[in-house]
Amino acid sequence: MKRKTIFGVFILLLLSFSLFAQNFNDALLKAVQFYDANRCGPLAGEDNIFSDWRGACHTKDGQDVGVDLTGGFHDAGDHVKFGLPQAYTAGVLGWALYEFKDQIAAAGATEKLLKTLKYFTDYFIKSKVGSRFYYQVGEGEADHTYWGPPEEQSSDRPTYAWADSSKAATDVLSQTSAALSLMYLNYREINSSYANQCLTLARDLFDMAKSNIGRGNGQSFYQSSSMYDDLSWAATWLYVIDNDASLISDVKTWLQKPTQNGDVPLNQNHWTMCWDDMGLAVIAKLGMLTGDSQYISVLEENLRYWLNDLATTPGGMKYLNNWGVLRYNAAESMIALLYYGHTGTKAYLDFAEKQLKYMLGANPANMSYLIGYGSNWAKHPHHRAANGYTYANGDNQKPAKHTITGALVGGPDQSDRYVDDVNQFQYTEVALDYNAGLVGALAGYLKYAGGVIETPTPVQVTPTPVENTPTPTPASEYTVGDVNNDGNRNIVDALLIAQLYVGLPVPTYVVPEEYGDLNMDGVVNIVDALLIAQCYVGLPTAYC
Numbered sequence: 001m002k003r004k005t006i007f008g009v010f011i012l013l014l015l016s017f018s019l020f021a022q023n024f025n026d027a028l029l030k031a032v033q034f035y036d037a038n039r040c041g042p043l044a045g046e047d048n049i050f051s052d053w054r055g056a057c058h059t060k061d062g063q064d065v066g067v068d069l070t071g072g073f074h075d076a077g078d079h080v081k082f083g084l085p086q087a088y089t090a091g092v093l094g095w096a097l098y099e100f101k102d103q104i105a106a107a108g109a110t111e112k113l114l115k116t117l118k119y120f121t122d123y124f125i126k127s128k129v130g131s132r133f134y135y136q137v138g139e140g141e142a143d144h145t146y147w148g149p150p151e152e153q154s155s156d157r158p159t160y161a162w163a164d165s166s167k168a169a170t171d172v173l174s175q176t177s178a179a180l181s182l183m184y185l186n187y188r189e190i191n192s193s194y195a196n197q198c199l200t201l202a203r204d205l206f207d208m209a210k211s212n213i214g215r216g217n218g219q220s221f222y223q224s225s226s227m228y229d230d231l232s233w234a235a236t237w238l239y240v241i242d243n244d245a246s247l248i249s250d251v252k253t254w255l256q257k258p259t260q261n262g263d264v265p266l267n268q269n270h271w272t273m274c275w276d277d278m279g280l281a282v283i284a285k286l287g288m289l290t291g292d293s294q295y296i297s298v299l300e301e302n303l304r305y306w307l308n309d310l311a312t313t314p315g316g317m318k319y320l321n322n323w324g325v326l327r328y329n330a331a332e333s334m335i336a337l338l339y340y341g342h343t344g345t346k347a348y349l350d351f352a353e354k355q356l357k358y359m360l361g362a363n364p365a366n367m368s369y370l371i372g373y374g375s376n377w378a379k380h381p382h383h384r385a386a387n388g389y390t391y392a393n394g395d396n397q398k399p400a401k402h403t404i405t406g407a408l409v410g411g412p413d414q415s416d417r418y419v420d421d422v423n424q425f426q427y428t429e430v431a432l433d434y435n436a437g438l439v440g441a442l443a444g445y446l447k448y449a450g451g452v453i454e455t456p457t458p459v460q461v462t463p464t465p466v467e468n469t470p471t472p473t474p475a476s477e478y479t480v481g482d483v484n485n486d487g488n489r490n491i492v493d494a495l496l497i498a499q500l501y502v503g504l505p506v507p508t509y510v511v512p513e514e515y516g517d518l519n520m521d522g523v524v525n526i527v528d529a530l531l532i533a534q535c536y537v538g539l540p541t542a543y544c
């Protein structure tokens with residue numbers, strides 16, 4: 001019984017940390033700022049919030065084919081520039097801004113997001129040279145043997161993949177087209193000339209994608225299993241711009257074509273939006289725009305499956321896949337929130353809220369999976385630039401030298417267990433595509449549920465007295481925080497201070513007034529109890 005009481009108070013103490021920390025505006029701003037960490041090219045360090053550890057890199061990209069392909073973004077914890085995840089990310093970030101402009105502005109993230117989007121589209125623009133569109137620079141296997149800062153990596157790396165009249169890449173070209181159309185929509189009132197340049201290229205790439213049908217030949221890391229979903233995604237945004245009904249009928253035809261896996265997007269989709277599969281995104285956007293019942297039923301079945309049938313961890317996390325699980329929950333949350341805005345069905349809002357809060361710290365590990373957010377986050381992200389070490393002596397297994405604020409890590413496993421190990425990249429890697437859905441989900445949640453989700457409230461602690469505690473053997477002298485002088489500063493000390501704070505009696509050998517003032521602010525109160533609890537579970541504070 002006593003153990004239970006202690007445990008209950010312990011949980012209350014821990015909960016109070018995460019309640020204080022759930023500021024979704026802050027999370028959104030950080031999730032946007034993350035992209036600075038993965039900038040590539042001669043301008044990578046300019047106007048970069050990580051400028052103390054990020055600068056110019058890979059300044060010879062494209063030289064092997066006589067073209068300037070510098071710029072763009074490193075994919076994840078590595079430095080390859082892959083076409084599909086870059087285009088996916090730029091598209092989804094653009095979509096987030098298009099739908100949730102006011103919330104992104106309220107979080108103070110508009111300027112950074114627009115700069116990030118332009119960094120993507122500047123790169124896409126220079127990647128179209130004559131009739132070619134280049135979409136992979138760097139070779140994955142070789143790149144992955146290097147562990148060190150991108151600034152120090154040899155710039156001698158191959159231009160690996162491109163599309164032209166003889167090389168199809170319907171998937172990459174289409175997703176890039178959609179990202180450029182969205183940039184047109186988001187940028188036309190800021191700089192119409194640049195916006196129009198984006199739209200012209202969006203149309204050009206859409207035509208290329210349509211006239212030579214086939215999946216791209218980038219490396220297997222991002223070999224897609226479908227392309228008509230991507231073609232439909234490009235058509236969706238051109239439809240938004242042009243209102244051309246023929247695009248709608250083309251999409252209907254395309255979504256009935258099976259993928260490499262044999263799935264027909266228009267029949268059923270239990271996956272979610274990701275770099276390989278834009279079917280759900282198309283169905284959601286066009287379903288809401290046109291009211292087409294076929295789309296609506298596929299979307300609602302997808303949400304029904306996610307809410308009710310998909311595996312759920314004991315801590316409440318939806319579990320689709322063991323590699324970067326949280327990216328899927330973020331993407332699905334974005335879709336669910338968009339549809340909540342359309343229908344007002346509260347279950348969709350509740351779903352997104354649960355998943356987002358889980359990511360930000362309301363989980364059994366009491367861990368924020370958004371680095372630099374909250375009080376306890378992953379310290380070993382699989383990210384070469386942030387890590388700052390090399391493979392020598394296993395140094396890269398040390399905690400990262402630099403805090404890659406705003407990066408969403410892959411996430412825990414099906415039992416809510418997170419392995420904070422730089423080599424366990426299925427848990428610890430960060431990536432362009434991981435954060436994209438998260439930005440949309442956080443902005444959507446802010447739109448429908450308001451700013452600071454959990455108003456900071458006084459900590460409610462109602463402990464019962466610790467009974468029958470054996471009188472400890474006196475130590476030679478008391479140490480700060482060890483108020484019952486049993487030689488350990490632990491949760492019992494936190495509990496005893498909490499008891500005193502709410503006016504409950506404590507045993508006479510307890511001397512909180514002398515040794516309980518952990519933060520030395522002159523009063524012994526609940527803050528000291530919280531600090532002791534925080535130290536006890538290994539959360540960082542200045543007072544441990």
Ligand code: ZN
Pocket residue numbers: 039040041057058074079150
């Ligand atoms: Zn680079």
Ligand code: CA
Pocket residue numbers: 171224225226227228229230275276277278
């Ligand atoms: Ca696809």
